[in-house]
Ligand SMILES: [Zn+2]
């Protein structure tokens with residue numbers, strides 16, 4: 299599980315940072331990639347990575363501002379052109395369906411894979427045996443969601459050595475023991491699978507938030523998260539401007555991370571008013587309140603551990 | 604008057620060529636730029652040139668395939684963000700209005716300049732004292748237009764030296780003579796402006812065509828043009844494939860240029876199946892029938908003389 303930043307800028311593309319898109323790489327976990335937002339030229343950014351568009355299984359849109367969605371129609375078309383045939387699901391606020399449908403209709407883009415678009419509200423937007431994704435409304439003028447991606451706990455490994463030593467040999471019974479059940483063997487012994495399981499592996503939690511002012515929903519989504527990805531459009535002293543434009547400062551993002559008890563904070567959505575020389579300063583502003591802060595740039599990859 | 608190629612690829616973006624957009628620079632003529640098509644990341648390409656989005660006065664869309672329009676919403680938003688306040692007019696096939704309106708509405712993009720979108724048919728789509736733009740339907744499966752941009756002839760310069768030698772001094776009378784009128788002077792002399800004008804300067808003609816199979820409309824649009832910009836998606840031997848996908852080969856584009864009596868042919872919309880090593884071969888295929896052929900690449904600038 300890794301995070302690959304495809305675009306880390308705000309509002310308009312700049313040479314140094316493209317507009318927003320974040321890839322959650324789940325290659326080991328499910329041989330898939332989930333995108334969060336898809337600003338213009340996201341497919342161009344992908345061309346410069348090893349990501350395969352056909353492996354993108356889900357796209358979660360935080361909000362409908364152009365810098366977060368204008369790359370969607372092109373990406374959808376190219377995924378088909380490049381041979382993508384597996385289903386793709388898009389989750390996003392009300393209006394996303396209209397945008398996707400009109401874009402594909404007028405351009406006569408006929409994708410060759412099953413495409414569904416789900417307009418979401420708050421709560422659980424996706425769940426399977428591996429992951430739960432929960433959405434909450436943030437505070438951004440336009441409806442903007444944050445996503446909490448929760449990996450389910452994985453049971454510990456079965457201690458086959460110990461079982462063999464006790465004369466219990468591999469067979470159908472192992473599957474039952476692995477699930478932690480109690481089993482009566484042919485020889486009359488009753489044993490409990492839990493006694494033969496290593497420690498369960500705790501699922502990881504990542505919070506990826508859309509544009510927002512500081513908000514209780516942000517803290518809730520990031521509660522004890524292994525990783526919080528938060529916008530930091532402005533520097534610490536521009537709090538008034540951040541408020542007026544419904545954004546956050548570096549310092550505010552760090553306060554949210556601290557309050558939530560997150561383990562690591564990645565700062566993105568950096569305004570192009572800040573040049574290379576400002577970036578370490580911005581990062582430092584966050585670190586004063588939350589030491590595990592990192593200001594990211596396009597194509598940076600961060601493992602989630 | 605110069606042509607600046609912002610994107611010269613076909614279908615999907617590739618590292619070597621972005622999807623289609625062509626800038627007609629009219630900086631000397633009217634301090635303006637006209638765009639023809641606006642594929643995804645056209646605004647990103649513009650960032651790498653000296654073009655100013657606020658100087659873009661008109662955008663002519665040839666057809667609604669994604670590789671020709673998906674950069675439009677982002678460009679429109681950024682033009683406003685970067686301070687553009689002068690009016691912008693978009694011309695294009697039926698459907699362009701829907702695409703622009705829905706994209707701007709769902710993203711809550713409120714541009715700060717007067718924006719109009721005109722859905723065109725065949726005939727004159729624009730005319731003022733300087734230029735006439737005519738559109739014709741090509742042959743591309745989806746409705747696809749070609750544009751013929753005709754600069755109006757400019758009257759010759761007034762020979763002030765000759766006038767002064769004959770005792771006719773600068774004043775309001777010069778304006779009348781410049782327009783080629785006959786004037787009676789205070790001293791009773793009657794003189795004809797035409798006798799004091801240099802040769803008229805012939806207006807230039809540029810034809811910029813959308814995707815198309817060979818078609819009589821293409822020949823008509825390019826009739827005696829100083830410059831024809833024509834797609835060449837495929838190489839000479841792929842004529843069957845070009846036909847099936849409603850495109851042209853290098854050779855077919857060159858035949859159109861020859862038949863139209865155009866002075867120069869620029870080949871664009873090159874499929875990404877052809878690599879750098881193929882480009883000279885493609886150009887040569889066109890040259891065998893039309894020697895003044897040039898295969899263009901992204902950021903190439905060609906003067907119209
Ligand atoms: Zn944004």
Ligand SMILES: [Zn+2]
Nearest residue numbers: 614668670814
């Ligand atoms: Zn095309």
